[in-house]
Amino acid sequence: MENATKENINLIFGLKVKELRTARNYSLQELSEKSGISVSYLNEIEKGKKYPKTEKISDLAKALEVPYDQLVSLKLGKTLSPVGQILNLDILNELPFETFGIDRNLLTGIIANAPLKIAALVNTLYEIARNYNLKQEHFYFAALRSYQELNDNYFDDIEFAAERFKNEFSFHCEPPVSTTLYVQMLQEKFGYKISATNFDGYEPLKNFRSIFIRDTKKTKEETKNHLLFFNGKLTDQQRTFLFGRELGFSFLELEKRPSTTPWLKVESFDHVLNNFKASYFAQCLHINALLFKNDIEALFNEPEWSEDLILKLLEKYQASPEMLFQRITNLLPKFFGINELFFIRYSSKKPEKHLKEISKELHLSRHKENFEARQAEQHFQRWITASIINFLKEKNSTGSAENIAESKNSEVLALIASHPDGNDYFVISILRPMPELNNNSNSVTIGFQITDALKKRIAFLNDKKLRENGALLGTYQFNSAEVNMLEEKQKVIEAFNAFVEKQNSI
The missing domain is CATH 1.10.10 (Arc Repressor Mutant, subunit A)
Incomplete structure (x- = not known):
């Protein structure tokens, strides 16, 4: 047992007591009578919440007919060995569950109540991660994004x-x-x-x-x-x-x-x-919150869009495009009630991955519970971002990354893009050369789903130039394989519902 923390030692001892008790078909009451330990205390032991003193361990060993050393050993048998694998995972021991409002004792209780099922689930997740070449750090950064999204990125x-x-x-x-x-x-x-x-x-x-x-x-x-x-x-x-x-x-x-x-x-x-x-x-x-809030309000009240609106803010605060956009994602949900937005950064120092690799992203969405809807929404947002980047690259350098690096100015493009489902998105992208660290350029994008509330907040959304710019990207198309899979799934669901309805009517 590598991670022999007090909590893990308690949990392993409790699981071994429970396994031995059930193998002998003893109820908690029967084990209580044989060991002289109360039912309530035995229950606490099996849940990993208590670790008994030496005398009580001896009484338990005699009642369960096993040597004392076997009972206190951290060595696990075949049936409980998967639990040991879970407890040895760094990610499980390092994630601060309290940050997400999770009582670690509750998690321990879940493992104690169904150790093999939990072990199978965790091992399945790790098998998926291995197949997709996901590393432990990917889980950490994914957990951070979830933490930001749960708090609307304002702290x-x-x-x-x-x-x-x-x-x-x-x-x-x-x-x-x-x-x-x-x-x-x-x-x-x-x-x-x-x-x-x-x-x-x-x-x-x-x-x-x-x-x-x-x-x-x-x-x-x-x-x-x-x-x-x-x-x-x-x-x-x-x-x-x-x-x-x-x-x-x-x-x-x-x-x-x-x-x-x-x-x-x-x-x-x-x-x-x-x-x-x-x-x-x-x-x-x-970027002071109150000062910037006033600047955002002034920006939103402009009747027409202009790239200079963003460039002037960059100049005023002497901020990088990323910092400016990140600060916007902090303040919009808190002060403007705009909480359906996304932020994506593309950057890579490897030439072969130049502007092809997402290095940071954040998605605040109303689809918090609908996984498929969130996936489709995020896929479209990434498509918008990649399309704008490619457009700016072709516009400024005819596809030559070297020429982009020679440019001294940030390029700004704003547009309104339409999703096939009828939703529109207002998107701003900045392509910025970064020759100082051999990074040909860096792109950051921020976007908002256009809702009735957003239309009331932002005056320049009626500017025709935004939709004209959106037309430059072409038409977004679903992945045909995904569409076929969703259609096939829908047919199965409809057939299942029809079958159940028919059986209930008999």
């Missing part, structure tokens, strides 16, 4: 922490924020030593944005000197976000964190969640 605790930071350090929120001030705070308040580097002599690190080395001094008297090395090729916007995120790690006291950007190794879900919290904190500092 009061981090927003309040950012306000507390501003008050405590007299931080002024008027844009644009000062990178120099961030560096000064990290050095004076949190004991950082910050250095720019090109990673000369370390060729594999050339495209890294940063490396953090923690000072491991344990005594309070010693001054901490954390080392932060950042890539000298980073833009001012990238540096500001990087330093803002470091302020988040320090001020929020997030110990488990990545040491590199990009990730060198995803160690646990706590690392993923804390990185998100620190990044969210950086966005709060960089």
